[in-house]
Amino acid sequence: MTSDQSASTRPSSLRSLRIENLVKEYVPGKPILRNISFKAEGKCSVAIIGPSGTGKSTLIRCVNKLIPPTSGTVFVSDENITRLHGSELRKARRKIGMVFQEFNLVERLSVMENVLCGRLGYIAPWRAWLRKYPGEEVDRAFELLDSIGLLDFARQRADSLSGGQRQRVGIARAIIQEPHVLLADEPTSSLDPKTSVEIMELLVALSEERSIPLIINIHDVELAKRFTTRVIGLSKGGIVYDGPPADLSNENLKEIYGGTDWLQ
Amino acid sequence: MTTVTKQEYGSPFRINWWARAGWLIAVLYVMYAANYLDVSLTRFIQGLGNGAAFLGEMVPPNFARWKLLVGNLLETVEIAVIASAFGVLFSLPVGLLAARNLMPPWITWPARTFVALCRSFHPVIFAILFVKAVGFGPLAGILTLIFASIGFIGKLFAEAIEEISLKPVEALRAAGAPFISVIIYAVFPQVQNRFIGFSSYQFDANLRNSTMVGIVGAGGIGGTLFAAFQRFDYDFLAAILISIIALVMVSEFISIRIKKVFQ
Structure with missing residues (x-):
């Protein structure tokens, strides 16, 4: 599932993310990402692990062009994202769901309004302003909130929720976009261990249910091994491991993070 | 030792x-x-x-000409209300354009320059200019206070927007929301309460200033006040001053109630 395979891709009906030769330099000549290529397709969950500052967040923000890549190409379900600008880019971003470390909810809006934020790309601003969402979208939002156990909180303000509940709202906001790929940037780093496990379970369950490829930046190797079907190890801006979590050896981890003292 | x-x-x-x-x-x-x-x-x-x-x-204040007084006070209130309404309305886009965290420098610079120009003169100087431009009467006063409002709350709006958290903005951009929707959903909820506070404060300021622009002929009670002063009509002057104090206190009371509604 590496670059050699993705070179000969045929159009497929599966939802997919394909990254080819992605390079990002904040300072010319000092790449933070060097030639990243991988593909994720259909029902799969990919953990991206690596030390802080190695470009994990930059990598997933290059996918939806929140950070423009220096070179290389990103395809979401075979649509080239990298060459898009303006309203075309906006339309393409609707296909990319994103979950954040600090949830990034609008604290003063209600839970329901925060979930429906995921539909803002589909409706005109004046309709959004008047809260005139299509009835079936509102119904879906209610169903989604019900399925993640937050139905009773729908009309409460987001800042009245606990961390785990907020992250659930963040996930619902991404899922209601009906994305073709789900990106999660350290979704559990602001949460306690028990809640982290629950959030990982929810992310994996929702993505599998809907066959949305899930890409998770995560620094907790144990969580990554437990919940994902594939691990990509980043070190110094390049991929140094790409394979199933079971095969991830201490040697690999040493290469990814450096040093051995932290391994037991 | x-x-x-x-x-x-x-x-x-x-x-x-x-x-x-x-x-x-x-x-x-x-x-x-x-x-x-x-x-x-x-x-x-x-x-x-x-x-x-x-x-x-x-002493004693002379309220014999109360009809003139009430008429003038009403004109003063009208000037303040109209000027505040339009001032806030124009300040919103100006403040947004001047916010350096959302707009590129080539937009914020002209917007900030405009706000600085609106702030640079005391309302009386603006009033003199507008009386020359549109003639004596309330219109000059209204225009004066609109500019004064933009200069004051336009700047405060911009500063409030510059202090928001950009995290929800990032999330909504990532979801493909149009820029206007991002403003409505991720920016405005974060600043709404402060905007209401600034606006009610500006209404207060406009009310006080609208009692004064009349001195240079821009409508409102100030003209009558100045005339009474020059005619040594000191008992009528006292009546005018007492009315202004009462008016400002009433508006203070109302603005406290308004803020409570939105808290």
Whole structure:
């Protein structure tokens, strides 16, 4: 599932993310990402692990062009994202769901309004302003909130929720976009261990249910091994491991993070 | 008994000769200027006597011409309300355009320059300009206070927007929301309460200023006040001043109620 395979891709009906030769330099000549290529397709969950500052967040923000890549190409379900600008880019971003470390909810809006934020790309601003969402979208939002156990909180303000509940709202906001790929940037780093496990379970369950490829930046190797079907190890801006979590050896981890003292 | 040799540390604080010289110069200049402008205690005490005589003539206040007074007060309130409504309305886009965290420099610079121009003159100077431009009457007062409002709350709006958290903005951009929707959903909820506070404060300021722009002929109660003053109509003047105080207190009361509704 590496670059050699993705070179000969045929159009497929599966939802997919394909990254080819992605390079990002904040300072010319000092790449933070060097030639990243991988593909994720259909029902799969990919953990991206690596030390802080190695470009994990930059990598997933290059996918939806929140950070423009220096070179290389990103395809979401075979649509080239990298060459898009303006309203075309906006339309393409609707296909990319994103979950954040600090949830990034609008604290003063209600839970329901925060979930429906995921539909803002589909409706005109004046309709959004008047809260005139299509009835079936509102119904879906209610169903989604019900399925993640937050139905009773729908009309409460987001800042009245606990961390785990907020992250659930963040996930619902991404899922209601009906994305073709789900990106999660350290979704559990602001949460306690028990809640982290629950959030990982929810992310994996929702993505599998809907066959949305899930890409998770995560620094907790144990969580990554437990919940994902594939691990990509980043070190110094390049991929140094790409394979199933079971095969991830201490040697690999040493290469990814450096040093051995932290391994037991 | 052993002898303890005490070590000499010197002064614990640094002596700033520049600051001392600065203070000395400031004090000398104030004395010189007071002397030059003939500011003296004797004159002040004489003035107190005159003031007392003036105040004596103001009692009792004369509300005989209450119809004129009420008409003028209503005009003053109208000027303040219209100017506040349009001032806030125009301040919203101007403040947004001037916010450096959402807009590129080539937009924020013109917007900030415009706000700075609106702030640079006292309302009375604007009033003189607008009386020349559109003639005597309330329109000049309204235009004056609209510009004053933009200068004041436009700047506060921009600063409030610059202090928001950009995290929800990032999330909504990532979801493909149009820019206007991002403003409505991720920016405005974060600043709404402060905007309401600024606006009600500005309405207060507009009410007070609208009592004054009349002095240069821009409508409202100020014109009548100035005329009464020049005709030595001090009892009527007192009635006007009392009405203005009452008006400002009523508006203060209303604005407290309005803020409570939105909290």
